Every structure is written in C-alpha cells, then in structure tokens.
Amino acid sequence: MKIAVLPGDGIGPEIVAQAVKVLEKLKAEGASIEMETAPIGGAGYDASGDPLPEATLRLAREADAVLLGAVGGPQYDTLDRPLRPERGLLRIRKELNLFANLRPALLYPELAGASSLKPEVVSGLDIMIVRELTGDVYFGQPRGIEVRNGERVGFNTMLYSESEVRRVAHVAFGIAMKRGRKLCSVEKANVLECSELWKEVMIEVAKDYPEVELSHMYVDNAAMQLIRAPKQFDTLVTGNIFGDILSDAASMLSGSIGMLPSASLDEHNKGMYEPIHGSAPDIAGKNLANPLATILSVAMMYRYTFADLATADRIEGAVKKVIAQGLRTGDIWTEGTQKVSCSEMGDAVVKSL
Ligand code: NAD
Numbered sequence: 001m002k003i004a005v006l007p008g009d010g011i012g013p014e015i016v017a018q019a020v021k022v023l024e025k026l027k028a029e030g031a032s033i034e035m036e037t038a039p040i041g042g043a044g045y046d047a048s049g050d051p052l053p054e055a056t057l058r059l060a061r062e063a064d065a066v067l068l069g070a071v072g073g074p075q076y077d078t079l080d081r082p083l084r085p086e087r088g089l090l091r092i093r094k095e096l097n098l099f100a101n102l103r104p105a106l107l108y109p110e111l112a113g114a115s116s117l118k119p120e121v122v123s124g125l126d127i128m129i130v131r132e133l134t135g136d137v138y139f140g141q142p143r144g145i146e147v148r149n150g151e152r153v154g155f156n157t158m159l160y161s162e163s164e165v166r167r168v169a170h171v172a173f174g175i176a177m178k179r180g181r182k183l184c185s186v187e188k189a190n191v192l193e194c195s196e197l198w199k200e201v202m203i204e205v206a207k208d209y210p211e212v213e214l215s216h217m218y219v220d221n222a223a224m225q226l227i228r229a230p231k232q233f234d235t236l237v238t239g240n241i242f243g244d245i246l247s248d249a250a251s252m253l254s255g256s257i258g259m260l261p262s263a264s265l266d267e268h269n270k271g272m273y274e275p276i277h278g279s280a281p282d283i284a285g286k287n288l289a290n291p292l293a294t295i296l297s298v299a300m301m302y303r304y305t306f307a308d309l310a311t312a313d314r315i316e317g318a319v320k321k322v323i324a325q326g327l328r329t330g331d332i333w334t335e336g337t338q339k340v341s342c343s344e345m346g347d348a349v350v351k352s353l
Contacts, residue, residue, distance in 0.1 A: 001306060002034045004063035006056065009042040009076075009085060010279025011289035011342075012069025018291035018346025019067060019298050022315060025350050031311075036063075040092065041071025041085030041279075051088025057095055060272075065305045066096070068274035069294065073281050085279075094134055098264035098272055099164070100171040101131040101243065102300070105230075105250040105260065108323050114255030114332050122230060122253050128179060129236045129250060130172040131243025133264055135164045136194075138240050158194045160239065165198050167267065169205040172237035176212045180234035184215045186222045186242055198239060219246070226250055251276055256331045258290030261297035263304050271305045273297035283330075287341040290329040292319055295349055314353065321352040 005020060007013040020035065027033045038056040039047045047053060051071070060066050071085035081087065092098075105127045112119040140157030147153075169185075176183040185202040187195035199216055206214040217225070219242045225232060226246060230253050238246060251257050257277040265271045275293030283289055296319060303312035327348050328337045340348065 001032060001065065002036070002063045003301075004056075004059045004066045005035050005037040006040040006060070006066060006068045007037065007043070008040050008069040008071040008279060009073045010070060010281045010284040012041075012043075012071065012279055014285070014287060014342050015275065015289050015291040015294040016067065016069040018342060018349070019294040021346050021350050022295055022298055022318075022353065023067075025353055026311065040068065041088050042073050042076045043071075044088055045076065045079070045083055045085065049083075051083060051085050052091045052095075057092065060092060060096060064270060065301050066092075066272040067294075067297065067301065068272055070275065070277060070279040072279045073284075090138075092272065093264060094139070096270070096272065097134065097266045099132060099134045099267075100168050100265045101133040101247075102171075102175065102263040102265065102304070103129045103131065103243075103247045103250070103260065103276060104262075105129065105247070105254050107254045108259070108320065110323050110326075111255045111259070111332055113334055115253055117227070117230075117253060125230055125253055127230065127233045127236065127250060128175055129238070129243060129247045130168065130175060131247055132160075132164065132168040132237075132239050133243075134240075135160050136240030158192065158241075160194050160198055162197065162201055165201040166205055168237065169202050170208075171265065172235060173205060173209040173212050176235040177209060181212050182215070182234040183212050184217055184222070184233055184236050186217050186219050186236055186238035186246065188219050188242070189216070190218060195239075202237070222246060223249060226253070247276070256290060257293070258329065258331045259292050259296070261293050261300050263297070263300040265304060269305050269307075271301065273301045273305075287343055288330050289342045290331050291342050291346050292329075292349075295319060295346070315349075318349050318352040322348045325352075 007016040107125040137158040140159035143156045145154045189195040189199045299312045299315035302308045326337045
C-alpha cells in the first residue's frame with residue numbers, strides 16, 4: 001500500500017510524525033506499506049509557489065491513500081486567494097474526487113468531563129456524519145463579487161445534481177448498514193429547491209436499503225437536536241455547507257477537536273485521511289498538540305481504504321488504552337490525569353499497539 005504523507009503547516013508535521021510512528025511499527029511487523037512525503041498548503045507555497053504543487057498532486061494520485069496533517073497559518077492570510085493554503089486543500093479534494101467526507105463524533109467515557117455538555121447527555125455518544133464534499137454552494141457556479149446598480153453584491157450558487165446526491169447517498173446508506181441502520185438526511189427542503197431534490201433522491205436510494213430506517217430533518221432543527229439530545233442520531237448525511245457546520249458542532253460534543261479523525265473517499269474507497277482540526281498556529285512547534293485525531297485517521301485508513309478491520313480495531317484499541325491509562329495532552333487534560341507531550345503520546349500509542 002502506497003501512502004502519500006502530506007504534513008502541511010503549523011502542528012501538521014508534529015502530529016503526522018506520530019501517526020507515521022504507528023505506520024512504521026506496523027511496517028516493522030511485516031505490513032507492506034510504502035510512504036512518501038510531500039508539501040501541501042503553506043509548505044507547498046513556500047516550496048514552489050503553489051499550495052498544491054504539481055508533484056504533490058501526482059504523488060497523491062498514484063497513492064492508495066493520503067495522510068494529511070493540516071494547512072494554514074497567519075503568515076499566508078494576505079496571499080491572493082488562489083495561493084492560500086486552504087485552496088490547496090479544496091483543490092486536492094476536488095482533483096481526487098473525494099466526494100464523501102466521513103466524520104465520526106465519538107466520546108470516550110473517560111473524556112466525558114471534557115465536553116461542554118453534561119456527561120449524561122454525551123456519554124456513550126457515537127455518531128457518524130457523512131458530508132458531501134465536492135459540490136454545493138462551495139463549488140457552484142456562478143460565484144463572485146461584482147457591482148450591480150451601483151453597489152457591490154456577493155453571490156454563490158447552491159447546486160446539486162441528482163448523480164452527486166445519489167453517490168453520497170449510497171456511501172451513507174452503506175455506512176448506516178454497518179452501524180445502527182438508522183440514517184438521518186439533513187437539508188432545508190422547506191426553503192431550498194436544491195434541498196428538495198436532495199430529499200427526493202435520498203428517498204429513491206432508500207429503496208435499495210430496506211433494512212435502513214431513513215428519516216429527514218431540517219438543518220436548523222438538526223443543529224438544535226445535536227446539542228439537545230445527540231444520542232438520538234446514528235448516521236447523518238448532509239450537503240457540503242450544512243455538513244461543514246454541523247460536524248464542527250458535533251466535534252465539540254466529544255470534548256476536543258484534537259480527538260476526531262476524518263476520511264474523505266472517492267468512488268473506489270481511495271481516501272484522504274486527516275484530523276478535523278486545523279494547523280493550530282498558537283501551539284505549533286511546541287510539542288503540545290494532541291496527535292490522537294491523526295492516529296485515529298490512520299485507523300480509518302485501514303478500515304475504509306485497506307479494508308483491514310482488525311488493524312483498524314487494533315489502532316483504535318491502542319488509543320483507548322492510553323486514554324484509560326490516564327495519559328492526556330493539554331487539550332484534554334483534567335485534574336488527576338497525566339499530562340504528556342505530543343511525541344510522548346505518540347510513543348505511548350505505539351507501545352500499547
Ligand atoms: P484550529 O483547529 O487550528 O485551532 C482551534 C483551536 O484548537 C486552537 O486553540 C488550537 O490550539 C486547538 N487545537 C487544534 N488542534 C489541536 C490539537 N491537535 N491538539 C491540541 N489543540 C488543538 O482552527 P483555527 O485556529 O480556526 O485555524 C488555524 C489555521 O488552520 C487557519 O489557518 C485555518 O485556515 C486552518 N485550518 C485548516 C484546516 C485543515 O487543514 N483541514 C481546518 C481548519 C482550519
């Protein structure tokens with residue numbers, strides 16, 4: 001298996017180094033893994049004036065899976081838009097056709113105290129959010145800022161084709177089948193035509209999955225329900241912009257964004273795996289970051305691209321064990337637990353593997 005390793009910016013290199021330790025350990029045991037590293041984001045811009053250098057894209061295309069850290073930093077915020085680190089990320093998702101973004105929101109019982117909600121509301125939480133990633137208002141044309149009737153107007157286009165909705169629906173129903181067989185489709189069909197079509201296609205695809213119970217929820221209600229009673233959800237599927245917002249809200253239910261991995265898949269289960277958090281410039285270079293979201297992203301890589309569920313379970317088990325042992329990076333530290341650095345956390349996971 002060939003893995004393109006793209007550390008990116010800020011804490012990216014520190015957290016990816018810990019995930020690479022896990023991969024090296026598996027390799028030492030005989031797993032056939034090849035890793036190659038390339039710059040992306042600000043690091044790509046620094047190296048070759050492009051947040052997604054040609055050579056990086058080529059490497060990612062040739063690989064079976066991509067492991068990404070995070071991109072961005074204040075020093076790049078004044079660059080022209082197409083040169084900004086985040087554009088590199090949007091482009092690689094689009095170029096690799098990674099249309100299905102999987103974001104679990106899972107709460108380890110030991111971390112219930114780190115959530116901003118009451119422990120009884122979140123304890124045992126296990127939600128999977130499937131967000132469509134390559135369409136919607138983030139990509140629809142036309143878009144722009146122009147002068148109309150003597151004043152500036154900004155505009156974007158919310159657009160989904162039937163086939164775009166259908167393919168993400170199949171991914172979501174497939175995942176729901178392997179979980180609690182309950183899928184909630186989130187949209188705003190009472191106001192938006194785009195959502196009306198989304199809902200119709202979901203209902204059509206549901207016919208192929210009679211074992212899955214499909215429900216529908218407006219996005220404003222879904223935002224409220226996620227905070228009010230999050231355990232009512234098993235698998236959620238939604239469009240790009242709604243998913244962007246809801247998955248960030250859901251991430252906080254589980255205490256720290258430093259704990260949450262993600263996968264972005266194409267039609268053949270090739271995937272890009274990355275923590276959901278950003279490059280955390282405030283703690284970059286200090287060996288303070290939590291590497292567990294990145295390590296758990298490797299577990300997702302084994303689950304979804306390599307279809308090696310035993311190794312995925314093993315990595316997740318190793319993470320559970322270090323949490324149970326009381327090891328904590330600063331973001332999840334509470335009184336009575338042991339504070340460790342980013343690299344110490346990585347070493348502990350490798351040891352417990
Ligand atoms: P952020 O996720 O980087 O940080 C938010 C807060 O969470 C910070 O206080 C940070 O220290 C903390 N945090 C994040 N990850 C952590 C970890 N692993 N361990 C411990 N603490 C962690 O979001 P931001 O501050 O809004 O953005 C910073 C930069 O990251 C910006 O340039 C932004 O554009 C970029 N960004 C990139 C991605 C990505 O690469 N996928 C996602 C979001 C933001």
